[in-house]
Amino acid sequence: MRNAAEAGTGVQSVDRALSILEVLARTGEGGVTEIAAELGVHKSTAFRLVATLESHRLVEQTGDRGRYRLGVGILRLAGATTARLDLVQEARPICRQLAADTGETVNVAVLSDGSALYLDQVAGSSALQPHNWVGQHIPLHATSNGKVLLSGLADHELDAALGTLSTYTEHTITRRAKLRDELARVRDQGYALAVDELEVGLTAVAAPVRNAHGDVVASMSVSGPSFRLGAERLDHVVALTVSSAAEVSHRLGWGHR
Amino acid sequence: MRNAAEAGTGVQSVDRALSILEVLARTGEGGVTEIAAELGVHKSTAFRLVATLESHRLVEQTGDRGRYRLGVGILRLAGATTARLDLVQEARPICRQLAADTGETVNVAVLSDGSALYLDQVAGSSALQPHNWVGQHIPLHATSNGKVLLSGLADHELDAALGTLSTYTEHTITRRAKLRDELARVRDQGYALAVDELEVGLTAVAAPVRNAHGDVVASMSVSGPSFRLGAERLDHVVALTVSSAAEVSHRLGWGHR
DNA sequence: GCCCATTGTTGCGCTTGACGAAACGAAGTC
């Protein structure tokens, strides 16, 4: 199966090495033989590539039986990536404050390749830390962040961005017409909600972050268990989220006459 | 400069490509010529490698003047890495080693709703063992773990996290001013001690675990009866604890640049 | 406006470095 080899042009061995990273990202872990089969190369070739990746700590062995998985070098590179993004830089202190004020987890996401890419996360003070979403691609129609990001698109862009609207729970919006109505409401009220739409028991609030031109460049969300985000508390959280997102927007140059 | 030289062995072109990622992580962004000079290769070589990296979205152009920086592909890989890589799982083998080296009990704790929540515990080899604390909420001001976790907070967060400082023994720190001094010392020296502060005869050493952003996300401690953790042995245990916590931090992506 | 300096980008031969086959050692399985 010729999968990620679409990047046909380029330096062959580098291309293959990077494909290995993608394979490991997809499968979690794998042995040399398995990887070699996936790429369609000899196992000695795969071994040499993996060894090179390992010397840079981008992959590591899982102790038992010499299987490989992605390593800490990736995280270090990711840290450098987000550290450079001025969006994350500007947003971080405000996210911290928002997380402290609400006690819930705060996320920042942007639109990337038809799904929401989470750039940063600040854990709330509450116990159960949700797993880290950073770097994950999340469906757009079933999350508050996704709705906010979609609400910033023009109609024709919207069609391009949306694939099929998968069902996650019985509250997931799966009809396009209904989604359009929802997006209009989001645009109107300046924030989005998602209650039990991606996962039962999970509630999230998101508000848009705008650049100097007024475009929606990112979305900031607060999410937590639905029982902690009931009706009365939700209003307060919404207000905090909207003003935090507006503050970040200001720092990015929005609203300066 | 500790770049490609140490990773001498391996597939040359892959080695160089990965070095480019490291260079960009360090410098933020750079042109082809600049990168080529850094690696000691011809510009055209650097260009081809960068182009290959770009086709996998690990680097991207900054629009203006064709300079390059790390791309979102890195974040996607990082997402796959952290998805499987939670704190307890990463810390466990290192906790085991630390418990074996010291013969004492090792704990991992995080901050949760104004107290320390113990996530994991590895019993030491010694016969005399403390009860299992996992899942327990423990006061912050009277434990080494608590001090470490508090030391990572800003001043206003500190006020919110601390209630009244209960007295457990005559060594318990109960005055806020004194606690602040203690926390400053903890921040400074990179570890915390608690001798007879929660319980007479109980000594503990704790060191911070940091994430990629440098935030204190957890605390790792070694604890045992005070008579086994006397002055001379304490230094050794402190050193082991600090380096173990640092190792976990590294696995979570801390320590770039 | 023009020129020059410097950048990223692209063909092109030469040779080095990466490839695949096969042998090896270790671990598990029946």
Next chain:
DNA sequence: GACTTCGTTTCGTCAAGCGCAACAATGGGC
């Protein structure tokens, strides 16, 4: 204990990646 299957190593061959040099595009200085 033989068999299987894995990761790892060695080695000769050849194509893939390299450096060179020419090209294009941009910006700054005069």
